Amino acid sequence: MEKARISxxxxxxxxxxFLFGSTLILNPATGAKNDGWLAILxxxxxxxxxxxxxxxxxxxxxxxxxxxxxRDRFGKVIGNIIxxxxxxxxxxxxxxxxxxxxxxxxxxxxxxxPLEVIIAVFALVVMYAVNSGVEVVGRMSEIxxxxxxxxxxxISLGILTVHxxxxxxxxxxxxxxxxxxxxxxxxxxxxxETIVFLMIFPHLNKRENLKKVSTLSALSATGLFLxxxxxxxxxxxxxxIYQATFVPHLTSVLIPGINLEPLxxxxxxxGGSIKVVICMYAAVxxxxxxIGANDYRKFTTAVATFCVVLSIWVYENIFEMFDWAExxxxxxxxxxxxxxxxxxxxxxxxxxxxxxxxKSIE
Amino acid sequence: xxxxxxRRLRVGSQxxxxxxxxxxxxxxxxxxxxRVKERLNEIFSECSDYIQREIVCGEDGSVRILxxxxxxxxxxxxxxxxxxxxxLDYFSSAERQDKAKRVYQLIKECIISNxxxxxxxxxxxxVYKIVSGDAVLFVDGSKSALVVGVKAPQGRQVEEPDTEVxxxxxREGFVENLATxxxxxxxxxxxxxxxxxxxxxxxxxxxxxxxxxIKGIANEEIVKEVRKRVKKIRGDAIxxxxxxxxYITDNRLTLFPVVGNSEKCDKLVAKLLxxxxxxxxxxxxxxxxxxxxxxxxxxxxxxxxxxxxxxSFMRVLRFLALLISxxxxxxxxxxxxxxxxxxxxxxxxxxxASRQGIPFSPFVEAILMITAFxxxxxxxxxxxxPIGQALSIVGAIVLGEASVNAGIASNLMVIIVAITAICSFxxxxxxxATMLLRFAFLIAANFLGFLGISLVAVTVIIxxxxxxxxxIPYMAPLSPLTATDLKDSFIMVPIWAMITRPKILFQEDTRxxxxxxxxxxxxxxxx
Numbered sequence: 053m054e055k056a057r058i059s060x061x062x063x064x065x066x067x068x069x070f071l072f073g074s075t076l077i078l079n080p081a082t083g084a085k086n087d088g089w090l091a092i093l094x095x096x097x098x099x100x101x102x103x104x105x106x107x108x109x110x111x112x113x114x115x116x117x118x119x120x121x122x123r124d125r126f127g128k129v130i131g132n133i134i135x136x137x138x139x140x141x142x143x144x145x146x147x148x149x150x151x152x153x154x155x156x157x158x159x160x161x162x163x164x165x166p167l168e169v170i171i172a173v174f175a176l177v178v179m180y181a182v183n184s185g186v187e188v189v190g191r192m193s194e195i196x197x198x199x200x201x202x203x204x205x206x207i208s209l210g211i212l213t214v215h216x217x218x219x220x221x222x223x224x225x226x227x228x229x230x231x232x233x234x235x236x237x238x239x240x241x242x243x244x245e246t247i248v249f250l251m252i253f254p255h256l257n258k259r260e261n262l263k264k265v266s267t268l269s270a271l272s273a274t275g276l277f278l279x280x281x282x283x284x285x286x287x288x289x290x291x292x293i294y295q296a297t298f299v300p301h302l303t304s305v306l307i308p309g310i311n312l313e314p315l316x317x318x319x320x321x322x323g324g325s326i327k328v329v330i331c332m333y334a335a336v337x338x339x340x341x342x343i344g345a346n347d348y349r350k351f352t353t354a355v356a357t358f359c360v361v362l363s364i365w366v367y368e369n370i371f372e373m374f375d376w377a378e379x380x381x382x383x384x385x386x387x388x389x390x391x392x393x394x395x396x397x398x399x400x401x402x403x404x405x406x407x408x409x410x411k412s413i414e
Numbered sequence: 415x416x417x418x419x420x421r422r423l424r425v426g427s428q429x430x431x432x433x434x435x436x437x438x439x440x441x442x443x444x445x446x447x448x449r450v451k452e453r454l455n456e457i458f459s460e461c462s463d464y465i466q467r468e469i470v471c472g473e474d475g476s477v478r479i480l481x482x483x484x485x486x487x488x489x490x491x492x493x494x495x496x497x498x499x500x501x502l503d504y505f506s507s508a509e510r511q512d513k514a515k516r517v518y519q520l521i522k523e524c525i526i527s528n529x530x531x532x533x534x535x536x537x538x539x540x541v542y543k544i545v546s547g548d549a550v551l552f553v554d555g556s557k558s559a560l561v562v563g564v565k566a567p568q569g570r571q572v573e574e575p576d577t578e579v580x581x582x583x584x585r586e587g588f589v590e591n592l593a594t595x596x597x598x599x600x601x602x603x604x605x606x607x608x609x610x611x612x613x614x615x616x617x618x619x620x621x622x623x624x625x626x627x628i629k630g631i632a633n634e635e636i637v638k639e640v641r642k643r644v645k646k647i648r649g650d651a652i653x654x655x656x657x658x659x660x661y662i663t664d665n666r667l668t669l670f671p672v673v674g675n676s677e678k679c680d681k682l683v684a685k686l687l688x689x690x691x692x693x694x695x696x697x698x699x700x701x702x703x704x705x706x707x708x709x710x711x712x713x714x715x716x717x718x719x720x721x722x723x724x725x726s727f728m729r730v731l732r733f734l735a736l737l738i739s740x741x742x743x744x745x746x747x748x749x750x751x752x753x754x755x756x757x758x759x760x761x762x763x764x765x766x767a768s769r770q771g772i773p774f775s776p777f778v779e780a781i782l783m784i785t786a787f788x789x790x791x792x793x794x795x796x797x798x799x800p801i802g803q804a805l806s807i808v809g810a811i812v813l814g815e816a817s818v819n820a821g822i823a824s825n826l827m828v829i830i831v832a833i834t835a836i837c838s839f840x841x842x843x844x845x846x847a848t849m850l851l852r853f854a855f856l857i858a859a860n861f862l863g864f865l866g867i868s869l870v871a872v873t874v875i876i877x878x879x880x881x882x883x884x885x886i887p888y889m890a891p892l893s894p895l896t897a898t899d900l901k902d903s904f905i906m907v908p909i910w911a912m913i914t915r916p917k918i919l920f921q922e923d924t925r926x927x928x929x930x931x932x933x934x935x936x937x938x939x940x941x
Contacts, residue, residue, distance in 0.1 A: 061895055157865060161752070165862070173862065177869050177876070184880045191879040194893035196872070311756045314748075314864040321868045 057257040062190035064269045066330065067103075067249060069197040071242045071273035073327030074152040076200075076320055078377055079299050080241045081281055084234035086220050086290035088281050091234035096274030098235070099243025100267050102390070105397055106246060107266040110253035112400035118250035118334075119341045125399040132342065134392060139338045141388045142248055143355060146331035147363035148377075150174065153324045154363065155370045160301055161317065171360050174325070179356045181329045182336065183349050186255050189329055196322045201276055203319040207300075208283045210307040215286040240382050243270065244389030251334035297370070332356060440536035447478050447554035450537075454482060457541055463487075464544075469498065471505040477517050478554035482540075487547040489566035496528040497549065497562055518556040530563030542620065567591075572598065575677035575699065578842075582719045584680040592622050592696035599626060599692075602683045607631075610694075613644065621652040622696040631689045633919050636884050640691045640704060654698045662693075662704070664882050669847040672883040674706035681715045689919045691884075705883035705919065707890055709903050711843040712736070722908040729904050735840035739848050742834050743780045744855035744867050746827070750776040752863030768824040777860040779823055783831040784856075786813050788849060791835075890918040 058066070081088035081095070113121045118138060123131035154171040162170065181189055224231070249266070256262055284303050285293055296302045304316040333348075336355050340348035367373045444450050451466070458464040463486065469479040479501060483493070504525050522531060534540045535558045540550050543561045551560040568591060575587030588595045596610055611625040625644060627637050643662040652658060659673045660666075676682050677699050682692055685703045692703045712732040717725035749757055750765065757765065772779065790809040794802040814832070817823045838848050851874065858866030881888035891899035896918050901907045 059894055161863070162865070170862075170865070173866075173869060177873050180873060181876050184876055188876060188879045191887060191889060191893040192876050194895055195875055195879070195889065310758060311753075314753060314756060317864055318868050321865070321872060325872055 056185050056187035056255055058186060058190035058252075058255050059257055060261040060265050062193055063252070063256055063262075064265050065193040065197040066190060066252065066326065067246060067266060067269035068273050068276075069193055069200065069323055069326035070246060070248070070330055071270070072197075072200050072276070072323040073242065074149050074324060075242045075277065076280075076300055076323050077152050077156045077298055078241075078374070079277075079281070079284075080237035080378065081234050081277070082293050082296075082299055083237060083378060084231045085226065085294050086285055087224055087226070087231045088234060088285065088293070089220070089278060090224075090231045091238055092274060092277045092281055094231070095235035095238030095243065096270065096277065098239050099274070100270040102239065102243055102393075103246055103266045103270045104263060106250060106393060107253070107263045109393060109397050109400060110250055111259065111262060112397070112404055114259065115254045117254055117337065117341060118247075119338045121250070121396060121400075125396055125403070135338060135342055138247075138388065139335050139342065142331045142335035142338065143359055143362070144366075145245060145248070146328050146335065147359040147366060149324055149328045149331065150359055150363035151366060151373060153320065153328075155373060156298060156301070156320065157317070159370065160298065161313065168360070168364055171363055174321075174328075175356050175360045178325060178328045178332060179352055181325065182332045182352050182356075186252060186333060189326075189333065190255075193326060197326065199322055200319055203315055204276065204280055204283075206315065207304045207307065207312055208279070210310070210312060211283065211287055211303060213308065214306060216289060217286055219285045219289050237378060237382055240385040240389055241377065242273070244385055246270075247389050247393060248330055248334045251337055252330065297374075328359075332359065440538045443535065443537055443540065443552070443557055443559055445555055445557055447480055447552060450552045451480060453537060454480075454541075467498075469501060471502060472517075477505050479521070480552040480554075481549060482544050482552070483549040483564075484544060484547065487566065488549050488564045492528070493549050493562070493564045496564065497526050497551065500525045500527055518553045518558075518560075521551065521553060522560055526560070526562060528562050528564060532561045532563075533558045534561055535559075546620070569594075578676065578678050578681070580678070580714065580716050583715050584678075586679045587677045588679060588682075588694075588699040588701055590697050590699055592624060592694055595694055595699075595701070596624065596626075598679045599683060599686070602679065603628065603686065608686070611641070615644070615647050615649075615658070616652040617648075617650050619651045619653070623652060623658065624694040626686065626692040626694055628686050628689075631687065631915065632691055633689060636705065636886075636919065637691055639884055640693070644693065652695060655693060655695045655700045655702045656698075658693055658695060659702050664884065665880075668877070668881060669850055670708070670878065670881060670888070671711070671843055671847070672706055672881060672888060674703045674710055674843070675700045676703065677701070678715060684715065684718065688916050705886040707883060707886065707918070708878060708888050709891070711841055712904075713902070717906060718909060722906045725906045726904070729906060732840050733904060735837035736844060736848065739834050739837035739840075740851050741855055741867065741871075742830055742837070743784060743852060744859035746830050747776045747780055747856060748859040748863040748867055751860065765826060768826045771821050772824050774822070776827070777856065779827050780831075780856055781853075783813075783817075783823055783827055784834070784852065787831055787835050886918055891916075 079088075081091045084091040109121065110116075113124065116124065119131075119135045122135045122138070125131065126134060150171050153174060154167045157170050158165065158167055181192060246266075253262060256265075280300060284299050287303050287306055288296065288299070292302075293299055301313070301316055304312050332352070332355060336348045336351040339351050339355070345351075367376065444453065447468075451468070454466060463484050464482070465485050466480060466482040469477075469481065471477050471479075481493075481498065501521060504520070522533070534543060534550070540552075540559050540561070544550050547565040549562045549564050551562065553560070569589055572586050572589055572594065574585040578587075586598060588598060600608060605628070607629040609625075609627055609629050613623055613625075614620045615623045623644065625637070625640055640662070644658065647658065647661045649657065649661070655675060659675070663672050665672060674685070676685070682701050682703065686692055690703045690705065692701050694701050712729050714728075717728065750769070754762065769776075774782070786809075790806065790813070794805050794809075797805055814828050818825050818828055834852070838845055838852075841848070855867055855870055858870040860866075862869070878889050879887070879893060887894060890896060891903060898914055899916050899918050901912055902916070
C-alpha cells in the first residue's frame with residue numbers, strides 16, 4: 053500500500069465531494085416529486101448510518117484496505133473472488149459517472165461534439181490525478197470541493213426572485229411508497245457508493261477521527277442536498293421537477309438576465325472528477341493488491357481506457373441511463389453496498405470478541 | 415536513451431578536466447624557493463596577469479621571499495604597506511640572521527600588519543588562493559606558505575535594484591560581491607545564530623556559494639536537505655544562482671517557480687526570519703530562497719510595511735490579476751465560439767458589430783495578438799532602455815490602433831489583450847508560467863469551450879498540488895490547510911497579530927505538524 057497520508061479535513065472533503073459527484077446531475081430524490089425532501093431526510097439518515105458502518109469495518113480492521121479485509125474475513129479464495137467483484141463494481145461505477153458526465157455535457161452544451169471525445173479528455177485529467185497518488189487527490193479536494201457549495205449558493209442567490217414556497221404542498225400526496233422508493237434510490241445512489249472509501253480509509257492520519265469525519269460528511273452532504281432540493285422545488289414546482297432531465301441545470305438556466313451555465317459546468321466537473329478519481333483509484337489499487345504488484349500506476353492507463361470504452365458502450369441512450377439509475381442500480385448495488393459490508397462488519401465483530409480465534413486462523 | 419546521453423555528457427566533462435591542475439592530488443610545497451618559482455611559472459605560463467616578486471634581504475641575502483598575486487585583483491597599495499614594506503624594513507634595519515623557520519614565524523606573527531593571514535601547505539591550495547585574489551608569500555626553506563587577504567574591492571556600489579521596486583521600505587539591494595551581501599544580511603540580523611556555510615562549486619569557476627539560515631528558526635531537516643543537494647552539484651561553472659536553482663529544484667518539469675529569488679535585502683531577511691534557507695552565490699546579486707511556495711508569488715515586501723487592510727486588498731487583487739492574465743483570452747474565445755447564450759443580449763450586439771469583417775476566427779485572432787504582445791515585451795526587455803520605450807509606443811499605436819483600422823483584429827480583442835498584458839505584470843514571479851499557460855487555456859478553449867478551460871484548470875490545480883519545494887507542499891497553507899498560516903495568505907493580519915512563525919515549514923507530510931512558537935524559539939536561543 054502507498055504510504056501516503058491524508059488529513060481528516062481532506063477525507064471529509066473527499067467524501068462530501070464524492071457524494072455530490074453526479075448527484076448534481078441526476079437527483080434520485082426527484083422520483084418522489086414534492087416529497088423529495090422527505091426522501092432526502094430518510095435517505096440521508098440511513099446513509100449516515102451506512103457510512104458509520106463502513107467506518108466501523110475500517111476501524112475493526114486497522115490499516116487494511118477492502119481487498120485485504122475481504123481476504124482476512126472470507127478466506128483467500130472466496131475473499132479474492134469477492135474482491136474481483138468489487139473491483140468490477142468500482143470500474144463500473146467510474147464508467148457510469150463518466151457517462152453521466154458525458155451525456156450531460158452532450159445534452160446541455162455540446163450537441164455536436166462526439167461523446168467519446170468529451171469522456172476521453174475527461175479521462176486524461178482523471179488519470180493524471182490518480183497517478184499523482186491519494187495525497188495529491190486529498191490536497192486537490194481542499195482546493196476544489198469548497199467551490200461546490202459556493203457555486204450552489206451563488207446560483208440560489210441569483211434565483212432568489214423566482215420562487216413559490218407552496219410547491220411542497222400537499223405533503224405525501226401520493227402516499228409514502230414513492231418516498232420510500234426514492235430514499236432507497238438515494239441510499240444506493242450516492243451514499244452506498246462510499247463503500248469505495250474502504251480503499252481510502254487506511255490512509256487517514258488520525259484513525260480516531262474516522263467515524264466522526266465520515267458521519268459528518270454524510271450529514272453535510274444531506275444538508276446540501278436538502279438546500280438544493282428546496283431551491284429547485286421552489287423554482288420549478290413539483291411537476292416540472294419530475295419531468296426535467298437535469299434538474300439543477302434547468303434551475304440554473306432560469307436565472308433572469310444572465311446564463312450561469314458555465315458556472316454549473318465547473319461545479320459538475322469538480323464533483324464528477326473527484327468521484328471518478330476515487331473510484332478509479334480504488335479500482336487500480338484493489339487490482340494492484342489482488343495481483344500483488346508493487347505499483348498501482350501500472351494499471352491506471354489500462355483501467356481508464358477500459359472505463360472510457362465501457363462508459364460509451366454501457367447505455368444506448370440517455371433514457372436508458374435514467375432508467376438504469378432509477379430502477380436497476382438499486383438492486384445491482386444492494387449486495388455490494390449493504391449485504392457484503394454487513395457480513396464483513398458481523399464477522400469483524402465476532403473476530404474482535406474472540407481474539408484467540410483470530411490467532412488460531414493465522 | 416536519456417541516460418546514455420547523460421552518461422556521455424558526464425564522461426565528456428571529466429575528460430576536459432584531466433589536465434587542469436585542480437584534479438591532481440595536492441602536492442606538498444617544495445622547500446626550495448627556486449623550485450617553487452619554477453612550478454608556479456609552469457602553472458601560470460601564458461597568464462599575463464600573474465605577477466611574482468622576489469624579495470631578497472637580510473645579510474648576504476639569506477632571507478628569500480616570493481610574493482605572488484594576480485594583477486588588479488589585489489590592492490597593491492595595501493600589499494606594499496602591510497607586507498612588502500614591513501618585511502624590507504625589518505630585515506634591513508635589524509642585523510639578524512635567523513634560520514628559515516624563524517623567518518617564517520617572524521613574518522607571520524610580527525611583521526605582516528594585515529589582519530587576514532592564513533597558511534597553506536600544498537601547492538594547489540596556494541595556486542587556488544592566488545587565483546581567488548589573495549597574495550601568497552613563499553618563504554625559502556619553509557614547508558608552508560602565507561596567504562594575505564589584500565583583495566581589492568570589486569564591483570559596483572550597493573544601490574536600489576531595478577527588478578524589484580517597492581514604494582516603501584529599504585532600498586538597498588544585493589550586489590555581485592558575496593562579502594558585501596553577507597554584511598548586508600548580518601547588518602539586519604544581529605545574532606550569532608545567523609549562519610553562513612561556505613563552499614566552492616564549479617570545477618572551473620570555483621565559485622563561492624554560501625548557505626545562509628538562522629539556527630533555531632530554520633527547520634534543521636530543510637537545512638540538511640539543502641546542504642545535501644548543494645553538495646551534489648557537479649558542473650564546470652556556477653555563474654548565477656540560477657544554475658544552483660536548476661540543480662537543486664525538486665521537480666524539474668514544471669512551469670512554476672519552486673525556488674524563490676530576490677535582489678532585495680529586506681525581503682531576504684524577512685524570509686530568513688520566517689525559517690527559510692537562502693543560498694548566496696558570488697558574482698550575482700540574486701539570492702535564492704527555499705522552500706518557495708505558491709503563496710509567496712502574491713506577497714510583496716510592501717504588504718508588511720503598510721496597513722494590513724490595504725495589503726489584503728492588494729493580495730486579492732493580485733490573485734485576481736493572475737486569474738485574468740491566465741484565463742481572459744481563453745474565456746473570450748470560449749464565449750464567442752461556444753457559449754453565445756451566456757453573453758447578455760446587449761453585449762452580444764456590440765460584440766457582433768466589432769467582429770464584423772474580421773477575417774480570422776477568435777482563436778487565431780487571439781493567438782496573433784498575444785504573440786505580438788509577447789514579441790513586443792521581449793524586444794522591449796532586450797533593447798537599451800530609451801529604444802525600448804520607443805518600441806512600446808510603436809507597438810501600442812501601430813499594433814493596437816492600426817490593426818483595428820485595418821480590420822485584422824477586433825476592438826474587443828485589443829482591449830482583452832491589453833488587460834491580459836497589464837494583469838500579467840502584476841505578479842512578476844509567475845510571468846513565465848502565465849505566458850505558457852495562457853496558450854494552453856486558449857487552445858483548450860478553442861476545442862472544448864468552458865469545459866476545456868475547466869479541465870485544464872483542474873489539471874493545473876492537480877499539478878500544483880503535486881509540487882513540493884524541499885518537501886513542503888507547494889500549495890500550503892491552502893492545501894494542506896494550515897489554519898494558523900492563513901494569517902499571511904490572501905487575507906493578511908496586521909504584524910502585531912502574527913504571533914507564530916509559519917508552521918508549514920515544519921511540516922512532516924500531514925502526519926502531524928510541529929509548529930514552534932516565537933517565544934519558544936527565543937528560549938532555545940537563550941539557552
